[in-house]
Amino acid sequence: MVDLDILFQSLELILQWKVVAACLAGVIWGMFVGVTPGLTGIMAVVIALPLTFFMDPQSAIALLLGIYVTAIYGGSVTAIMIATPGTPNAAATVLDGYPLARQGKARQALEMALYASFTAGILSTVVALVIFPIVANFALEFGAAEVFAVIVFSITIIAGVSGESLLKGLIAASFGFLIAMIGQDPIHGSSRFTFGVHDFQAGMHILTLLVGLFTIPEIIVRGVEAYKSRDAVSVGDMGPRMTFRQFISYWPTYLRSSAGGSLLGALPGLGGSPAAFLGYFLAQRFSKKPEEFGEGSLEGVAGAEAGNNAVCGPALVPMMSLGIPGDTTTAVLMGALVIHGLNPGPMLFESAPEFIYSVFLLLFVALIFLFFVGTGVIRMAKWVVRMPTQILFPVVLILATYGTYAVRGTMVDVISMYAVGFLGFLLRIQKIPAAPFAIAFILGPLFENALRKALIISGGSLDIFFSSKISITFLTLAALSAGASAYLHWRLKGTKAAKIITD
């Protein structure tokens, strides 16, 4: 159960002006990124990460959580106004949001998206706060073999759901593991893949890899699009406001879609996009007017937005309790914690429980800021969707370079970032997904440590992985998820559903 004493201690930690200001700054930056097509939530977090080096851990996580929560909602603004999801999480919002905007009800759609996001965010964070201590206590029973089994399970899920084929996902994960091995061997300290470059001894920095993988390919691809389409965006009338009665009439949708989104959020690797589609599906399945879905249904917008925003809180649970990130953005949050000397996992809950609770409380603060900033953005929605990409992406390129250099003050990081970026671009054009790459890179050292320690303990015997119920369960789940993923890809090949998963 939640310890109220520690909860109040956590409240003291976050009720400091610099922490609250960092959270607000994160919300504003996240909103800016969210409403800008092409700039994803992960990019927003990655670009802001170097700034956190100069902050205390509390302010740093406040800034990043503000971005994380807001970028998901921000993506719905462009999804509704110009049928272009600002982030992949808002893909399902287009289905009903844009038809509503075309019917002159853009304001209603935007307000529904905001209120559903806020409601689902609050509900899912309460769920996360309640289930976290249970998961964390369970995680204390994990040894090297169990950690290894959980990572294998996470990778199979992530590889299976983040692209058009499990095979490509596993290839991406292999690259991630291999790049994670640059530097010193974790057991003996001998050099691996450093090629005499001194700056490689400490390995490739997480920020170098993430900026390269997510920012550079986006800049290259969006640059081509920016050059080709310079048409002005035309936005119609904003229409009437949503009434309180309209908002309250959809409460079962908020509950159902939030529950679906929370469930997917707590599973490693699934993230916001599948949750949005699940939320949308649940809303349609139980709707009294399912025929309106796709034609401009407020309930459809509510379902999609409640689904994707319900991911935020629960996605932090596996990251904070097991050290396994729930999605790519939480992987970056995990990296930020590590940079600040806090290693997510069961021991963190033992050593700094007030910090863990403060993270969840900060989610509430971020959601409150989201509500107010989002209300302001709705009033300006007609203008905010007109971001000139010709200027935006060159600025992002420069920020990415400075941010990478600032981490360790070495040009090797900048060159590595661009090298990873070009590799990321080549992988992207073949639809080899970046998420398994990044998560395998982050989990790589943990994976190797767990594998080798388990083998040292067992004297090289593989029996250790089948000697506990937990590791057997997770390895079985890994095999099942790999099999199910391969089967689903085979069954869905060429269908509309497959296209949605791929996109």
Next chain:
Amino acid sequence: MLGDDVTATQPAPINLETPTRRGDVIAAVLCLLAGLLGYFVVVPAAVYVPAKFAGTANSPAFLPNVMFVILAVLGAAYLVLSLIARHRAAAEGRVSPSDWALAGGTALICIGYVAAIHAVGMTLASALAVAATIYYFGERRPMVIASIALILPMLLWYFFVKIAHILFPTPWLGIIEWLEAALEAGAGLV
């Protein structure tokens, strides 16, 4: 008609991000080669293995070898699947050469930017790179380009050097340092 026939045989232009069978085959071969090269060449050359751990699961080369083998196996499977699909597939689209040129141009600007950082320093190189990229992406208003190219690097210089106290790399030509020294000398004379 001849024109119609030519159009009919031309593959339709497709988006840069649409994977092609040809691209799949090339990517699969590269993955396979990377796996084999890594196992037979890179790991023996670039991983130091203490003699007493050679060939054991406790060796620093153990996991790199396993991962390169997995990569080679996955690459081979990817190649087989791509080749099967290639034989089955009908005519397919092609990415427009202009798209490749545009993407390649951005990559060249990035490479030029890194080289320029070494040559003229972070601030000047960033000004040049941001101006070049904005122009390359289609913005043609000189005042917009010039103002961003001037203001952004100066703001970043102020934040990183004056507030965060981060040392920028020393350039070969040292233009900014020369200017700073000249300004200091000038101030001394006044």
